[in-house]
Amino acid sequence: MTKKHWSKFQLLHEVVRNKNIHIKGTHSYYSDCWDNGFEESVIRYLCGDREGENREPNWHIDQLHIGDYVCIAAEVVILMGGNHNHRADWFCLYPFMEFIEESYQGKGDTHLGDGCWLGMRAMIMPGVTVGEGAIVAANSVVTKDVAPYSVVAGSPAKRIKYRFEPEIIDELMSLDIYSWPQTKFDALKHHLCGDDIDALRQAILTYA
Incomplete structure (x- = not known):
């Protein structure tokens, strides 16, 4: 096993190869302490990752936009496209393949604003925007947009204060x-x- 340490990190522009992930600048990083790195462990595409990049998608693949100077702590999860086939407005939540296209409800692109900080084990749900300079506390689950220069915490994450x-x-x-x-x-x-x-x-x- 590769030795892990808190000092280890990945500069995103150096490691991201997924065409659906867009990196601004050269300073954003992921604290690669315990897992297999940003693309393999943080980004959760059911459709749209490198394993399925040669398959024709049945729907638009959500894009991930990451600003510059973004700080992403260890074990963060960013849930992305292809995971939205459980219809809460249908009697049955099960994603039957014969109705898979009808069941899909895209959440839109996800945006991580310049200079934001995602705390350890935070989860970013699809289609949200984390504003410039915002802080997402450790273990938070972000289901709605986060205002610039605000601090959010909890599950679901709620604003604690502005910076x-x-x-x-x-x-x-x-x-x-x-x-x-x-x-x-x-x-x-x-x-x-x-x-x-x-x-x-x-x-x-x-x-x-």
């Missing part, structure tokens, strides 16, 4: 930090690693 005051969140969103050129991001990184919004504003003006 900053609303006006600061609005300002951070308007700055579009994670789309800055790398040189600008690196030059202002010191101010991003803090909570002084006035200092960040001044640094941006000085840089410009």
Whole structure:
């Protein structure tokens, strides 16, 4: 068995090969501590993974979009397309093959916003958006969209708090930090690693 340690991680842009997974930038990572890595252990496609990539799908395959600087802790599960054949509005939940196309209800694409953090063993259900800078607590089950710069926890996950005051969140969103050129991001990184919004504003003006 390959030796595992907390220091081990995978940069997603280096390991993801699935054409249905879209990675922005080069900084998002998965803490590859105990399992077989991001594509094999975290992403759960019934249809749409590499094993079935040569089969013609019966429906649109949900896409996974991952922003830059996304932190994904060990044993997170991201449930994706092809798993939605249990109809709660039908008398019988069983996915009979002769009615498999009628039973399928796609949930849409899943989005992990720039700079978000998924805690250990969190589960992200299909079709949700985790906003920029949001935190999903360990062991949470996310069934609905998570607002930017919020903290959610529980099963189902509910908002515990916002990380900053609303006006600061609005300002951070308007700055579009994670789309800055790398040189600008690196030059202002010191101010991003803090909570002084006035200092960040001044640094941006000085840089410009």
